[in-house]
Amino acid sequence: MTAIPSQSLLHVTTDAGGAQLIAAGDWTAPNALLLDQTIKAFLVATPPPQAVSVDLANIAELDTFGAWHLANLVRELRSRGTETGISGVNDRFADMLALVGKASEERVVSTERRWTPAATLEAVGRATVEAWQSFQLLLNMLGAICAAIWRTIRNPSTFRFTSAVHHIDRVGFQAIPIILLITFLIGCIIAQQGFFHFRKFGADDYVVDMVGILVLREIGVLIVAIMVAGRSGSSYTAELGSMKMREEIDALRTMGFDPIQVLVLPRVLALVIALPILTFLGSMSALYGGELVAWLYGGMSPDIFVARLKDAISITHFKVGMIKAPFMALIIGVVACTEGMRVGGSAESLGIRTTASVVTAIFLVIVLDGLFAIFFASIGM
Amino acid sequence: MKPSATPCKAAMAFCSSMARCFQHLPEDLLTDIAATKLAMVGLSPKEGAKLPSELSGGMTKRVALARALALDPELVFLDEPTSGLDPISAGEFDSLIRTLQQTLGLTVFMVTHDLNSLHTVCDRIAVLAQGKIVADGTIDDMLTSDHPWVKSYFRGPRGQLIAKRLEHASV
Numbered sequence: 001m002t003a004i005p006s007q008s009l010l011h012v013t014t015d016a017g018g019a020q021l022i023a024a025g026d027w028t029a030p031n032a033l034l035l036d037q038t039i040k041a042f043l044v045a046t047p048p049p050q051a052v053s054v055d056l057a058n059i060a061e062l063d064t065f066g067a068w069h070l071a072n073l074v075r076e077l078r079s080r081g082t083e084t085g086i087s088g089v090n091d092r093f094a095d096m097l098a099l100v101g102k103a104s105e106e107r108v109v110s111t112e113r114r115w116t117p118a119a120t121l122e123a124v125g126r127a128t129v130e131a132w133q134s135f136q137l138l139l140n141m142l143g144a145i146c147a148a149i150w151r152t153i154r155n156p157s158t159f160r161f162t163s164a165v166h167h168i169d170r171v172g173f174q175a176i177p178i179i180l181l182i183t184f185l186i187g188c189i190i191a192q193q194g195f196f197h198f199r200k201f202g203a204d205d206y207v208v209d210m211v212g213i214l215v216l217r218e219i220g221v222l223i224v225a226i227m228v229a230g231r232s233g234s235s236y237t238a239e240l241g242s243m244k245m246r247e248e249i250d251a252l253r254t255m256g257f258d259p260i261q262v263l264v265l266p267r268v269l270a271l272v273i274a275l276p277i278l279t280f281l282g283s284m285s286a287l288y289g290g291e292l293v294a295w296l297y298g299g300m301s302p303d304i305f306v307a308r309l310k311d312a313i314s315i316t317h318f319k320v321g322m323i324k325a326p327f328m329a330l331i332i333g334v335v336a337c338t339e340g341m342r343v344g345g346s347a348e349s350l351g352i353r354t355t356a357s358v359v360t361a362i363f364l365v366i367v368l369d370g371l372f373a374i375f376f377a378s379i380g381m
Numbered sequence: 382m383k384p385s386a387t388p389c390k391a392a393m394a395f396c397s398s399m400a401r402c403f404q405h406l407p408e409d410l411l412t413d414i415a416a417t418k419l420a421m422v423g424l425s426p427k428e429g430a431k432l433p434s435e436l437s438g439g440m441t442k443r444v445a446l447a448r449a450l451a452l453d454p455e456l457v458f459l460d461e462p463t464s465g466l467d468p469i470s471a472g473e474f475d476s477l478i479r480t481l482q483q484t485l486g487l488t489v490f491m492v493t494h495d496l497n498s499l500h501t502v503c504d505r506i507a508v509l510a511q512g513k514i515v516a517d518g519t520i521d522d523m524l525t526s527d528h529p530w531v532k533s534y535f536r537g538p539r540g541q542l543i544a545k546r547l548e549h550a551s552v
Contacts, residue, residue, distance in 0.1 A: 028453070029452065029453050032406055032410070033405050033406055033407075036406070036407065036410055063453040063485075064414075064417070064418070064421075064450070064453050064485065065414065065453060068413070068414055068417050072413075092486070095483060095484035096484050096485055096486070098484075099421060099480075099484045099485075100417060100421065102420075103417045103418075103420035103421040104413070104416075104417040104420070105420070344434070345434045346432070346433070346434045
């Protein structure tokens with residue numbers, strides 16, 4: 001942008017009666033900053049004269065930016081009690097000046113909120129109520145799923161078998177490679193850390209106990225559940241959410257289909273079936289990883305590892321892990337579907353709900369794991 | 382004709398679209414000009430502060446138009462500006478386009494299927510059929526065209542109804 005001397009845009013001559021302003025040049029967007037500065041400088045510098053006449057005859061180009069500045073100048077002068085006249089308006093610009101002059105009377109009312117202690121308390125209160133409502137919605141969804149299961153049992157032909165199989169393929173079969181890889185690595189890491197630290201006490205043999213019990217009871221199912229919450233829970237939420245956004249779910253309801261039965265039940269059921277299978281595969285993969293590290297890093301031959309493993313773990317440890325899997329699947333499914341159904345009309349709410357789905361699901365999975373730990377401890381498993 | 386897929390505030394959204402092109406302008410100046418542009422399309426600052434999802438169909442299109450006018454263009458492209466609007470809003474939007482075109486000296490290029498808009502606001506119409514421009518001219522040229530598609534478009538049952546009604550209204 002070339003700098004244009006402000007004189008050429010607004011020429012001011014003052015005499016006893018008042019001031020003459022001669023506007024000239026391009027009153028357009030590229031000169032908007034200059035116009036702004038010129039007009040502000042004029043308004044600040046001069047004590048309000050009795051009368052001002054603005055001559056527009058020399059204006060070459062005018063757009064809405066220029067027209068706005070002109071209207072603003074006139075309004076400012078008039079608000080200070082200066083008689084302001086405009087002359088030499090080109091016919092080309094008359095309509096625009098009238099329109100912009102009228103429109104520029106609108107002022108933006110600042111809606112910014114100031115911080116106050118009350119506002120913080122209000123935010124905390126709202127968040128608490130919101131959390132309670134989220135919990136109620138989860139229970140609501142659980143109840144709706146139970147009702148849908150009951151209806152499906154009474155009328156099995158309404159069950160969406162194809163859909164359920166499709167989702168089992170998606171959340172189960174297609175997840176196998178990544179689940180195997182992650183749990184394998186976790187198994188390796190646990191064994192490596194075990195050897196590194198236990199070696200100091202000469203307790204190498206107990207690494208096998210640690211890997212076996214940890215993987216079968218806790219880590220296997222927990223890692224798989226967290227992976228599935230991030231991988232499949234988020235996709236459930238996004239799918240249902242975009243269906244909600246495009247009002248497809250309302251359309252289903254209008255046609256007499258129950259969205260819970262058509263969309264939610266097959267998805268949740270697919271998770272409940274797939275997660276135990278994935279947990280089993282993941283646990284085996286982690287044990288294999290542990291065995292490999294024991295052999296290559298710890299110098300423990302696979303035969304010894306397997307023999308130690310037989311002594312260290314019992315079927316109980318395996319059961320403890322596997323029993324938890326379907327419950328975690330249920331939680332992931334219910335949270336994902338509830339959050340999906342809560343998506344509103346905007347793209348932002350889809351993002352918020354998908355994040356909330358994954359965060360809530362992982363949180364609840366860990367809480368549930370803790371509750372199961374207390375339960376199994378008290379029944380002696 | 383959606384104002385913005387991003388859920389930021391409507392007025393602010395188009396303020397910032399201007400700010401990006403005129404980064405040297407102070408924020409309060411941009412806000413004032415944004416409010417003026419919104420007022421020019423018939424929206425109050427209160428409505429300008431709403432989220433896109435809170436706007437009605439007509440308001441959505443007005444915000445989109447205001448944003449298109451943010452940088453003072455000479456040429457405005459509109460794609461089906463009156464689709465999905467009720468006849469009241471569609472009529473208001475048509476006359477708004479006409480007013481702005483005349484006062485701001487705009488050239489408006491509009492893609493539309495709305496016979497009412499074609500009859501009331503267009504100076505020149507080009508008919509696109511089978512991938513080619515088959516007719517070009519004023520609405521009277523369209524009504525006298527011999528091309529079968531143009532004929533059935535402008536002089537089909539709906540076309541005749543509207544033409545008759547408009548003639549009636551002007552008499």
